[in-house]
Amino acid sequence: MHGHQIRRAAQVDRTELWSDVKPGSLYGALHRMQVEGVIEAVRTEQEGNRPARTIYALTSAGAAELIDHRDEALRDTKLRHDPVDLALQNVIDLGEDALRAIIVARRKALAEQLDAWLALRELAAPHIRGLEWTTFRHTELRLRTELAWHDELLDQLPKLMANQPTSMTTS
Template identity: 55%
Template sequence: MNSTRLFALSALARRGPLHGYAIRQAAQLDRTELWTDVKPGSLYNALKRMTEEGLVRVARTERDGNPPERTVFEITAAGRAELVAQRDAALADVRLLPDPVDLALQFTPDLSPDELTTAFTARRRTVADRLAQFERERETAAPDLVGLEPLIFEHCVARLRAELAWHDDVLDRLKETT
Protein backbone atom coordinates (compact mmCIF):
# COMPACT_ATOMS: atom_id res chain seq x y z
CA MET A 1 0.00 0.00 0.00
CA ASN A 2 1.37 3.38 -1.03
CA SER A 3 -0.34 6.38 0.59
CA THR A 4 0.95 8.89 -1.96
CA ARG A 5 -0.28 6.78 -4.85
CA LEU A 6 -3.64 6.25 -3.13
CA PHE A 7 -4.06 9.99 -2.53
CA ALA A 8 -3.08 11.05 -6.07
CA LEU A 9 -5.30 8.45 -7.73
CA SER A 10 -8.24 9.32 -5.48
CA ALA A 11 -7.81 13.04 -6.19
CA LEU A 12 -7.93 12.37 -9.93
CA ALA A 13 -10.90 10.00 -9.57
CA ARG A 14 -12.88 12.47 -7.45
CA ARG A 15 -11.99 15.74 -9.14
CA GLY A 16 -11.23 14.74 -12.72
CA PRO A 17 -8.14 15.79 -14.68
CA LEU A 18 -5.73 17.88 -12.60
CA HIS A 19 -2.20 19.19 -12.88
CA GLY A 20 0.36 18.20 -10.26
CA TYR A 21 0.18 21.52 -8.47
CA ALA A 22 -3.61 21.20 -8.07
CA ILE A 23 -3.15 17.72 -6.56
CA ARG A 24 -0.51 19.17 -4.22
CA GLN A 25 -2.92 21.95 -3.23
CA ALA A 26 -5.61 19.32 -2.57
CA ALA A 27 -3.19 17.51 -0.24
CA GLN A 28 -2.53 20.76 1.61
CA LEU A 29 -6.23 21.65 1.72
CA ASP A 30 -7.11 18.19 3.03
CA ARG A 31 -4.34 18.59 5.64
CA THR A 32 -2.96 15.19 4.68
CA GLU A 33 0.26 15.84 6.60
CA LEU A 34 -1.74 15.70 9.84
CA TRP A 35 -3.21 12.24 9.35
CA THR A 36 -1.14 10.37 6.76
CA ASP A 37 2.40 9.94 5.54
CA VAL A 38 1.65 11.68 2.21
CA LYS A 39 4.17 14.44 1.58
CA PRO A 40 2.87 16.97 -0.97
CA GLY A 41 6.31 17.22 -2.59
CA SER A 42 6.37 13.49 -3.35
CA LEU A 43 3.26 13.72 -5.53
CA TYR A 44 5.20 14.81 -8.64
CA ASN A 45 7.45 11.73 -8.58
CA ALA A 46 4.43 9.51 -7.95
CA LEU A 47 2.64 11.03 -10.96
CA LYS A 48 5.70 10.42 -13.13
CA ARG A 49 5.93 6.76 -12.05
CA MET A 50 2.19 6.21 -12.45
CA THR A 51 2.35 7.73 -15.96
CA GLU A 52 5.12 5.28 -16.85
CA GLU A 53 2.98 2.43 -15.47
CA GLY A 54 -0.13 3.52 -17.39
CA LEU A 55 -2.16 4.33 -14.26
CA VAL A 56 -2.51 7.97 -15.27
CA ARG A 57 -1.98 9.66 -18.62
CA VAL A 58 -1.22 13.16 -19.72
CA ALA A 59 -4.49 14.75 -20.78
CA ARG A 60 -2.94 18.02 -21.91
CA THR A 61 -0.55 20.78 -21.01
CA GLU A 62 -1.83 24.23 -20.24
CA ARG A 63 -0.51 27.64 -19.44
CA ASP A 64 -2.51 30.19 -17.49
CA GLY A 65 -0.82 33.57 -17.85
CA ASN A 66 2.94 33.65 -17.39
CA PRO A 67 3.60 30.62 -15.16
CA PRO A 68 5.28 27.63 -16.76
CA GLU A 69 3.22 25.09 -18.60
CA ARG A 70 1.48 22.57 -16.38
CA THR A 71 0.87 18.97 -17.25
CA VAL A 72 -2.71 17.88 -16.60
CA PHE A 73 -3.12 14.22 -15.67
CA GLU A 74 -6.16 11.98 -15.78
CA ILE A 75 -6.73 8.58 -14.29
CA THR A 76 -6.90 5.57 -16.63
CA ALA A 77 -8.96 2.39 -16.30
CA ALA A 78 -5.83 0.67 -14.96
CA GLY A 79 -5.48 3.57 -12.52
CA ARG A 80 -9.04 3.07 -11.28
CA ALA A 81 -8.30 -0.61 -10.69
CA GLU A 82 -5.10 0.37 -8.86
CA LEU A 83 -7.06 2.90 -6.78
CA VAL A 84 -9.44 0.13 -5.66
CA ALA A 85 -6.50 -2.17 -4.88
CA GLN A 86 -4.69 0.56 -2.92
CA ARG A 87 -7.85 1.51 -1.02
CA ASP A 88 -8.63 -2.09 -0.14
CA ALA A 89 -5.04 -2.68 0.97
CA ALA A 90 -5.18 0.44 3.14
CA LEU A 91 -8.43 -0.68 4.75
CA ALA A 92 -6.87 -4.05 5.57
CA ASP A 93 -3.46 -2.74 6.69
CA VAL A 94 -3.07 -2.09 10.41
CA ARG A 95 0.05 -0.18 11.34
CA LEU A 96 1.49 0.77 14.64
CA LEU A 97 4.40 2.94 13.70
CA PRO A 98 7.55 2.51 15.77
CA ASP A 99 8.11 5.27 18.31
CA PRO A 100 11.79 5.95 19.12
CA VAL A 101 10.84 6.40 22.79
CA ASP A 102 10.37 2.65 23.06
CA LEU A 103 13.96 2.06 21.98
CA ALA A 104 15.22 4.87 24.22
CA LEU A 105 13.51 3.31 27.25
CA GLN A 106 15.88 0.36 26.94
CA PHE A 107 18.83 2.67 27.48
CA THR A 108 17.72 4.69 30.51
CA PRO A 109 19.29 2.84 33.48
CA ASP A 110 21.76 5.71 33.89
CA LEU A 111 18.92 8.25 34.31
CA SER A 112 17.41 9.05 37.66
CA PRO A 113 13.63 8.92 38.14
CA ASP A 114 13.68 12.73 38.31
CA GLU A 115 15.47 12.96 34.93
CA LEU A 116 13.03 10.52 33.38
CA THR A 117 10.12 12.41 34.88
CA THR A 118 11.43 15.65 33.36
CA ALA A 119 11.80 14.01 29.94
CA PHE A 120 8.35 12.39 30.02
CA THR A 121 6.70 15.54 31.29
CA ALA A 122 8.11 17.39 28.27
CA ARG A 123 6.99 14.59 25.92
CA ARG A 124 3.52 14.61 27.44
CA ARG A 125 3.30 18.37 26.95
CA THR A 126 4.23 17.92 23.27
CA VAL A 127 1.56 15.25 22.78
CA ALA A 128 -1.01 17.44 24.53
CA ASP A 129 -0.06 20.36 22.27
CA ARG A 130 -0.50 18.16 19.18
CA LEU A 131 -3.87 17.00 20.43
CA ALA A 132 -4.97 20.60 20.98
CA GLN A 133 -3.72 21.54 17.51
CA PHE A 134 -5.55 18.61 15.96
CA GLU A 135 -8.77 19.49 17.76
CA ARG A 136 -8.47 23.09 16.48
CA GLU A 137 -7.88 21.77 12.95
CA ARG A 138 -10.92 19.51 13.31
CA GLU A 139 -13.08 22.46 14.38
CA THR A 140 -11.83 24.56 11.47
CA ALA A 141 -12.37 21.78 8.95
CA ALA A 142 -15.76 20.63 10.32
CA PRO A 143 -17.94 22.71 7.96
CA ASP A 144 -16.14 21.25 4.92
CA LEU A 145 -16.05 17.60 6.01
CA VAL A 146 -18.30 15.24 4.10
CA GLY A 147 -19.18 11.58 4.32
CA LEU A 148 -16.82 9.63 6.53
CA GLU A 149 -14.17 12.38 6.68
CA PRO A 150 -15.02 13.24 10.31
CA LEU A 151 -13.87 9.72 11.21
CA ILE A 152 -10.33 10.64 10.15
CA PHE A 153 -10.21 13.34 12.79
CA GLU A 154 -11.88 11.13 15.39
CA HIS A 155 -9.31 8.38 14.77
CA CYS A 156 -6.36 10.75 15.15
CA VAL A 157 -7.81 12.33 18.28
CA ALA A 158 -8.40 8.88 19.82
CA ARG A 159 -4.80 7.89 19.11
CA LEU A 160 -3.43 11.09 20.63
CA ARG A 161 -5.62 10.66 23.71
CA ALA A 162 -4.32 7.09 24.09
CA GLU A 163 -0.76 8.41 23.84
CA LEU A 164 -1.53 10.95 26.57
CA ALA A 165 -2.94 8.21 28.79
CA TRP A 166 0.23 6.13 28.29
CA HIS A 167 2.40 9.11 29.23
CA ASP A 168 0.28 9.64 32.36
CA ASP A 169 0.79 5.98 33.26
CA VAL A 170 4.56 6.29 32.80
CA LEU A 171 4.63 9.40 34.97
CA ASP A 172 2.56 7.67 37.67
CA ARG A 173 4.98 4.73 37.70
CA LEU A 174 7.95 7.06 37.91
CA LYS A 175 6.35 8.75 40.94
CA GLU A 176 6.18 5.36 42.63
CA THR A 177 9.95 4.95 42.26
CA THR A 178 10.83 8.23 43.97
Protein backbone atom coordinates in the same frame (compact mmCIF):
# COMPACT_ATOMS: atom_id res chain seq x y z
CA MET B 1 -5.33 18.19 -12.26
CA HIS B 2 -1.94 19.76 -12.55
CA GLY B 3 0.77 19.40 -9.89
CA HIS B 4 -0.16 22.51 -7.92
CA GLN B 5 -3.82 21.45 -7.75
CA ILE B 6 -2.77 17.98 -6.64
CA ARG B 7 -0.59 19.48 -3.89
CA ARG B 8 -3.48 21.65 -2.63
CA ALA B 9 -5.90 18.71 -2.73
CA ALA B 10 -3.36 16.56 -0.86
CA GLN B 11 -3.12 19.19 1.88
CA VAL B 12 -6.91 19.36 2.21
CA ASP B 13 -7.25 15.56 2.18
CA ARG B 14 -4.44 15.16 4.77
CA THR B 15 -2.46 12.93 2.40
CA GLU B 16 0.51 13.03 4.80
CA LEU B 17 -1.46 10.65 7.04
CA TRP B 18 -1.15 7.81 4.52
CA SER B 19 1.69 8.79 2.21
CA ASP B 20 5.36 9.68 2.50
CA VAL B 21 5.15 12.10 -0.44
CA LYS B 22 6.21 15.57 0.71
CA PRO B 23 5.24 18.73 -1.22
CA GLY B 24 8.82 19.20 -2.42
CA SER B 25 8.94 15.71 -3.94
CA LEU B 26 5.49 15.79 -5.53
CA TYR B 27 6.71 16.31 -9.09
CA GLY B 28 9.18 13.45 -8.78
CA ALA B 29 6.37 11.25 -7.47
CA LEU B 30 4.13 12.30 -10.38
CA HIS B 31 6.89 11.36 -12.82
CA ARG B 32 7.35 7.94 -11.17
CA MET B 33 3.58 7.37 -11.16
CA GLN B 34 3.45 8.22 -14.87
CA VAL B 35 6.27 5.75 -15.60
CA GLU B 36 4.40 3.12 -13.55
CA GLY B 37 1.25 3.77 -15.61
CA VAL B 38 -1.03 4.78 -12.73
CA ILE B 39 -1.44 8.34 -14.06
CA GLU B 40 -1.12 9.83 -17.51
CA ALA B 41 -0.47 13.30 -18.85
CA VAL B 42 -3.60 14.33 -20.75
CA ARG B 43 -2.68 17.85 -21.86
CA THR B 44 -0.61 20.94 -21.11
CA GLU B 45 -2.21 24.26 -20.16
CA GLN B 46 -0.76 27.72 -19.89
CA GLU B 47 -2.39 30.76 -18.27
CA GLY B 48 -0.89 34.13 -19.17
CA ASN B 49 2.81 34.34 -18.40
CA ARG B 50 2.74 31.42 -15.98
CA PRO B 51 4.75 28.32 -16.83
CA ALA B 52 2.96 25.59 -18.76
CA ARG B 53 1.33 23.01 -16.51
CA THR B 54 0.83 19.35 -17.27
CA ILE B 55 -2.63 18.04 -16.48
CA TYR B 56 -2.68 14.47 -15.15
CA ALA B 57 -5.47 11.92 -14.95
CA LEU B 58 -5.74 8.63 -13.13
CA THR B 59 -5.51 5.62 -15.46
CA SER B 60 -7.71 2.56 -15.05
CA ALA B 61 -4.65 0.79 -13.59
CA GLY B 62 -4.23 3.70 -11.16
CA ALA B 63 -7.88 3.54 -10.12
CA ALA B 64 -7.53 -0.20 -9.50
CA GLU B 65 -4.36 0.36 -7.44
CA LEU B 66 -6.10 3.06 -5.41
CA ILE B 67 -8.93 0.64 -4.63
CA ASP B 68 -6.40 -2.05 -3.67
CA HIS B 69 -4.61 0.34 -1.28
CA ARG B 70 -7.91 1.45 0.23
CA ASP B 71 -9.11 -2.11 0.75
CA GLU B 72 -5.77 -3.16 2.23
CA ALA B 73 -5.87 -0.21 4.66
CA LEU B 74 -9.41 -1.10 5.74
CA ARG B 75 -8.47 -4.75 6.37
CA ASP B 76 -5.09 -4.13 8.06
CA THR B 77 -5.32 -4.46 11.84
CA LYS B 78 -1.61 -4.82 12.55
CA LEU B 79 -0.57 -2.70 15.51
CA ARG B 80 2.70 -1.07 14.56
CA HIS B 81 5.55 -0.84 17.01
CA ASP B 82 6.17 2.57 18.50
CA PRO B 83 9.88 3.46 18.56
CA VAL B 84 9.43 5.01 22.01
CA ASP B 85 8.85 1.50 23.41
CA LEU B 86 12.27 0.37 22.22
CA ALA B 87 13.83 3.60 23.45
CA LEU B 88 12.39 3.02 26.93
CA GLN B 89 14.10 -0.37 27.03
CA ASN B 90 17.43 1.40 26.62
CA VAL B 91 17.45 4.25 29.13
CA ILE B 92 20.01 2.82 31.54
CA ASP B 93 22.29 5.83 31.02
CA LEU B 94 19.48 8.29 31.86
CA GLY B 95 18.57 9.19 35.39
CA GLU B 96 14.97 9.49 36.46
CA ASP B 97 15.00 13.29 36.24
CA ALA B 98 16.38 13.29 32.68
CA LEU B 99 13.88 10.67 31.55
CA ARG B 100 11.03 12.51 33.25
CA ALA B 101 12.00 15.72 31.42
CA ILE B 102 11.93 13.87 28.09
CA ILE B 103 8.55 12.28 28.80
CA VAL B 104 7.09 15.60 30.00
CA ALA B 105 8.29 17.27 26.79
CA ARG B 106 6.77 14.46 24.68
CA ARG B 107 3.50 14.79 26.57
CA LYS B 108 3.47 18.55 26.03
CA ALA B 109 4.04 18.09 22.29
CA LEU B 110 1.22 15.55 22.10
CA ALA B 111 -1.13 17.87 24.01
CA GLU B 112 -0.28 20.63 21.53
CA GLN B 113 -1.02 18.25 18.65
CA LEU B 114 -4.40 17.43 20.20
CA ASP B 115 -5.23 21.11 20.66
CA ALA B 116 -4.26 21.83 17.04
CA TRP B 117 -6.28 18.85 15.81
CA LEU B 118 -9.38 19.96 17.73
CA ALA B 119 -8.98 23.49 16.38
CA LEU B 120 -8.68 22.11 12.85
CA ARG B 121 -11.80 20.02 13.35
CA GLU B 122 -13.69 23.09 14.56
CA LEU B 123 -12.51 25.08 11.55
CA ALA B 124 -13.37 22.26 9.16
CA ALA B 125 -16.72 21.42 10.79
CA PRO B 126 -18.91 23.19 8.21
CA HIS B 127 -17.23 21.17 5.44
CA ILE B 128 -17.01 17.75 7.10
CA ARG B 129 -19.40 15.16 5.71
CA GLY B 130 -20.20 11.53 6.41
CA LEU B 131 -17.34 9.33 7.50
CA GLU B 132 -14.88 12.23 7.68
CA TRP B 133 -16.19 12.84 11.21
CA THR B 134 -14.96 9.42 12.26
CA THR B 135 -11.46 10.11 10.96
CA PHE B 136 -11.25 13.26 13.04
CA ARG B 137 -12.55 11.36 16.07
CA HIS B 138 -10.12 8.48 15.50
CA THR B 139 -7.12 10.82 15.54
CA GLU B 140 -8.50 12.63 18.61
CA LEU B 141 -8.89 9.34 20.50
CA ARG B 142 -5.41 8.17 19.51
CA LEU B 143 -3.91 11.40 20.84
CA ARG B 144 -5.96 11.23 24.06
CA THR B 145 -4.83 7.63 24.59
CA GLU B 146 -1.18 8.63 24.09
CA LEU B 147 -1.63 11.40 26.66
CA ALA B 148 -3.18 8.96 29.14
CA TRP B 149 -0.28 6.52 28.62
CA HIS B 150 2.25 9.32 29.20
CA ASP B 151 0.42 10.34 32.38
CA GLU B 152 0.52 6.74 33.62
CA LEU B 153 4.22 6.46 32.77
CA LEU B 154 5.04 9.69 34.60
CA ASP B 155 3.05 8.55 37.62
CA GLN B 156 4.82 5.16 37.77
CA LEU B 157 8.28 6.38 36.77
CA PRO B 158 9.89 6.34 40.27
CA LYS B 159 8.86 2.73 40.84
CA LEU B 160 9.83 1.66 37.33
CA MET B 161 13.25 3.33 37.52
CA ALA B 162 13.92 1.68 40.89
CA ASN B 163 13.54 -1.72 39.19
CA GLN B 164 15.68 -0.76 36.16
CA PRO B 165 18.90 -2.74 35.55
CA THR B 166 22.06 -0.76 36.21
CA SER B 167 23.98 -1.88 33.10
CA MET B 168 23.25 -3.07 29.60
CA THR B 169 24.89 -6.43 30.22
CA THR B 170 22.68 -9.20 31.52
CA SER B 171 23.69 -12.46 33.06
